[in-house]
Amino acid sequence: MQNETKKSGIELGVYTFGDLGQDPQTGKTIDIHQRLQEVLATAKLADEAGLDIFGVGEHHRLDYAVSSxxxxxxxxxxxxxxIKLSSATTVLSTIDPVRLFEDFATLDLLSNGRAEIIAGRGAFVESFPLFxxxxxxxxxxxxxxxxLLQQLNTNEIVNWQGSFRSSLHNAMIAPRPAQKKLPIWIGVGGTPESAIRAGRLGTGLALAILGGDPIRFKPLVDLYRQAGAExxxxxEDLKVAVTGHTFIAKTSQQAKDEFYPYYANYWGYVNKQRGMGTKISRSDFEYMASPETGLFVGSPQQIIEKILHQHELFGHQRFIAQMDIGGLPFSKVAEGIEMLATEVAPVVRRETAK
Structure with a gap:
C-alpha cells in the first residue's frame, strides 16, 4: 500500500483531537459519547473517500474526548x-514506551498493517503530574x-537501561507488528532541536503549521535532512508530513464566513486552557487566511495552491488536515472531507507525482 501511494503523489488525510468545544452558533456542547461516534464516522468517511491517513490526538482533559x-x-x-491509522500525537514523554509499542503493534495486527505513531513532547502538560x-x-x-521505542521496534528481545524507568533484561517484546517495523514520526511545532533529533534518529518529521508564512519552517526541514544525512x-527514509487547520467550501468567501466563528471559538478555548485571554478578530482572521499563509481555508483551488506551494518549499510526502475544531458540526466536517478527497486530492496527487 505504501508503494502505491508513493507512485500517486503525496498522501493526504485528516486528524482529530476530539475536542469538546461549544458550537458558537447554537450554544450547545456535544457530549463525549456523540463526539467519539463522530470520530469513528469521520474515519470511515475518510477511508471510503480514498484518503490515505487518519490520525487521533492525545489529551488528558475533560474538554477532549481522546486520552487513549x-x-x-x-x-x-x-x-x-x-486507511493508515496514526496517533497525532502521542505524548511520548509521559507514556511507557513498552506499553505504547505493544498497543500499536496490537493495533497493527488488528488493522492488517496500518498502524503508525507520531510522537511528540506535548503542547499540553497535564499528563506529567497525572502519571x-x-x-x-x-x-x-x-x-x-x-x-527505547526505536529499540523495541527493531528487536524482539531487548536489553536496555535508562534513567526514568526500570531496566530491561532479555525482555520479550510482544506482540510483533504485522509490518516489519511500525512507522514512527516525531511531531515538531517549531523547535530546531526537535527537527535535528528526528533527522539524527531517522524518524519521519511531522510539522504542525498552524499559520503564518510557511517559509519559516523551511530551515527546520533543511536541518532535519542535513542531520539525517550526517x-x-x-x-528516501527521511519523510516529511505537514499538518494544519483546514476548512474547505465552494468559494473562498464562503469558507471564511462559515469558518471564522468556529476558528475564533477554537483559539478562544485553547488559549483559555493555556491561561491566556487572546481572541481573534475578523480582521486578524482575514490576514491569517490569506493566500500566502499556512492556514488552509478557502475554495478547493486555493487549498490545492497552498499544498502545492508548500510542496515546492518542503518536498513533503504527506499532508494531514485538522478539520473538526471549534465545535464545527459534523455535517460541515463531512463536506470538507468530501471536497478534500474528490476535488483537492486528485490534483495534488497528480502534480506531486510528476
Missing part, C-alpha cells in the same frame, strides 16, 4: 479497510523514550 489513541484507533480499524513525571525532565524523558540515513 490506540483504543480509539482499534475501534476505527474495525470500520475501515485501507508521576517531573515537568523539568520534559526533554530528557522524550529523548530516552524515543530511543547520521547515515537515506533521503
Amino acid at each position: 489513541p490506540a483504543v480509539v484507533l482499534a475501534a476505527v480499524a474495525q470500520n475501515t479497510k485501507r 508521576g513525571y517531573d515537568l523539568s525532565d520534559y526533554d530528557e524523558l522524550f529523548e530516552e523514550n524515543i530511543l 547520521a547515515g540515513h537515506s533521503n
Whole structure:
C-alpha cells in the first residue's frame, strides 16, 4: 500500500483531537459519547473517500474526548479497510514506551498493517503530574523514550537501561507488528532541536503549521535532512508530513464566513486552557487566511495552491488536515472531507507525482 501511494503523489488525510468545544452558533456542547461516534464516522468517511491517513490526538482533559489513541484507533480499524491509522500525537514523554509499542503493534495486527505513531513532547502538560513525571525532565524523558521505542521496534528481545524507568533484561517484546517495523514520526511545532533529533534518529518529521508564512519552517526541514544525512540515513527514509487547520467550501468567501466563528471559538478555548485571554478578530482572521499563509481555508483551488506551494518549499510526502475544531458540526466536517478527497486530492496527487 505504501508503494502505491508513493507512485500517486503525496498522501493526504485528516486528524482529530476530539475536542469538546461549544458550537458558537447554537450554544450547545456535544457530549463525549456523540463526539467519539463522530470520530469513528469521520474515519470511515475518510477511508471510503480514498484518503490515505487518519490520525487521533492525545489529551488528558475533560474538554477532549481522546486520552487513549490506540483504543480509539482499534475501534476505527474495525470500520475501515485501507486507511493508515496514526496517533497525532502521542505524548511520548509521559507514556511507557513498552506499553505504547505493544498497543500499536496490537493495533497493527488488528488493522492488517496500518498502524503508525507520531510522537511528540506535548503542547499540553497535564499528563506529567497525572502519571508521576517531573515537568523539568520534559526533554530528557522524550529523548530516552524515543530511543527505547526505536529499540523495541527493531528487536524482539531487548536489553536496555535508562534513567526514568526500570531496566530491561532479555525482555520479550510482544506482540510483533504485522509490518516489519511500525512507522514512527516525531511531531515538531517549531523547535530546531526537535527537527535535528528526528533527522539524527531517522524518524519521519511531522510539522504542525498552524499559520503564518510557511517559509519559516523551511530551515527546520533543511536541518532535519542535513542531520539525517550526517547520521547515515537515506533521503528516501527521511519523510516529511505537514499538518494544519483546514476548512474547505465552494468559494473562498464562503469558507471564511462559515469558518471564522468556529476558528475564533477554537483559539478562544485553547488559549483559555493555556491561561491566556487572546481572541481573534475578523480582521486578524482575514490576514491569517490569506493566500500566502499556512492556514488552509478557502475554495478547493486555493487549498490545492497552498499544498502545492508548500510542496515546492518542503518536498513533503504527506499532508494531514485538522478539520473538526471549534465545535464545527459534523455535517460541515463531512463536506470538507468530501471536497478534500474528490476535488483537492486528485490534483495534488497528480502534480506531486510528476
